[in-house]
Amino acid sequence: MSEAAATQSPWQMAKIIRIEKRTPRVTSFFFKLSRPFAHQAGQHVDVRLTAPDGYQARRSYSIASAPESGGTVEVAIERLEDGEVSPFFHEVAAVGDEIELRGPLGGHFVWSDSDGGPIILVGGGSGVVPLMAMVRHRTARKSSVPVALVFSARIWDEVIFRDELIKLDDRRDGFELVLTLTREPAQRPDDYSRRIDAQMMMQSMSRLPEPPKLAIVCGWNAFVSAAAEALIDADVPAGLIRTERYGV
Amino acid sequence: MVTRGFFSGRKPPTDADGRIPPGQYLEQGFPVLSAGPTPRVRTEDWSFTLKHGPRPLKKWTWAEFNALPLSRMTRDIHCVTAWSKFDTSWQGVLIDDILADAGIAPPTAFTLAHSFDGYATNVPAKDLVAGKAMVALLYEGKPITPDHGGPARLLVPHLYFWKSAKWLNGLQFTEHDEPGFWELRGYHIYGDPWREQRYTDDP
Ligand SMILES: Cc1cc2nc3c(=O)[nH]c(=O)nc-3n(C[C@H](O)[C@H](O)[C@H](O)COP(=O)(O)OP(=O)(O)OC[C@H]3O[C@@H](n4cnc5c(N)ncnc54)[C@H](O)[C@@H]3O)c2cc1C
Secondary structure, three states: OOOOOOOOOOOEEEEEEEEEEOOOOEEEEEEEEOOOOOOOOOOEEEEEEEOOOOOEEEEEEEOOOOHHHOOEEEEEEEOOOOOOHHHHHHHOOOOOOEEEEEEEEOOOOOOOHHHOOOEEEEEEHHHHHHHHHHHHHHHHOOOOOOEEEEEEEOOHHHOOOHHHHHHHHHOOOOEEEEEEEOOOOOOOOOOEOOOOOHHHHHHHHOOOOOOOOEEEEEEOHHHHHHHHHHHHHOOOOHHHEEEEEOOO | OOOOOOOOOOOOOOOOOOOOOOOOEEOOOOOOOOOOOOOOOOHHHOEEEEEEOOEEEEEEEHHHHHOOOOEEEEEEEEOOOOEEEEEEEEEEEEHHHHHHHHOOOOOOOEEEEEEOOOOEEEEEHHHOOOOOOEEEEEEOOEEOOHHHOOOOEEEOOOOOHHHOOOOEEEEEEEOOOOOOOOHHHOEOOOOOHHHOOOEOOOO
């Protein structure tokens, strides 16, 4: 397993060079780093906003781009109505703005193709972001490691990175996409329309040539608890499950 | 550096008593953070071992451990993910009382706390003694729920909360300050919230 050695990660200024709407509630921001760093798929950055009176707000955002993406990092931020930082990004931040950023951070919740597989990735909502970095890393490395991504969204239009994921799924090169919609009927024949449960985990893992060596789960707190329980009920040993929780 | 267009409606938490460390906000709930799924540890299977290096000094069952003197601590806690929570109230066994029951003084200056799920975190011995830390058994008067580290967790409230290892099963004295799980993964070796010692390279 690649476990990051502690890296030096002071604050730096990063310029927004592109903004791309991904879904009605999620927008990607592409940052050009003033001091480029090499990250591992699954790591995050912290951003820090400073008001004129000196008040600061700081939040973590997973890196969506592959480590191979060079000196830019993509983060995909979901807008929370009553939030402080995510509405700033959605309403105020513009191309050319410089934002204080620190990273890469986190050394546990990572995967590289040299760690091997098969692996099962389980994401809820914006929890798919660090998993996307892993999927993109696999593609960039032309890796043949079998990967199943189970991605839960409320509705079809909230499936972040939808077109890219379906295109990868269509390549039939060992990447299996399983979508589950919690508030709409499934749109593809082998997808689901319910919350994640043990049976769904079992069926998704059966698409892999052998049982996964690692399960990687990310999302908001309650989602991660439920998905990890479902994996355990589907006989995945707890020691093979890595989780990252986005908070409340 | 001021961020263009950022004017928060939120004010820094009113902190008349100086209780909120820099970079923290006040949380009313009790968020759950962990590196993996929640282990279910039955009290029948629970034990707590005090070690010096590889050598066990004393081991307690759940019943034996619960027979040790119970103390109460009401403290503010601070998570590295930036929330702080005031006046959390815990009951458990002070590390002082564990050492007294084993009939020893700290044999070295450093410890590693160990958990049932393989997690470990390092805390200097001086940060555990003199009433500063306990093995907590009750939160707000009730058994600690599995999500929050029950049946027993370490409580070192003056350090970032990742030091307060959940699902605790032992404390090991070590010759050197040995980094634990998060300390090996980019987090600060000590973790003082008042000095914002979050990541390895923080002063
Ligand atoms: C490692 C990690 C990676 C993450 N990656 C991503 C990612 O890739 N994409 C993503 O979108 N998010 C991610 N998050 C979550 C992200 O860090 C923020 O929590 C999220 O964007 C919300 O921030 P906010 O400032 O908009 O909302 P906050 O202001 O933090 O509010 C969050 C919620 O809490 C409530 N709240 C909190 N404080 C108050 C208050 N004082 N008054 C009223 N209500 C309050 C609000 O109801 C709000 O809905 C990640 C988190 C972690 C820990």
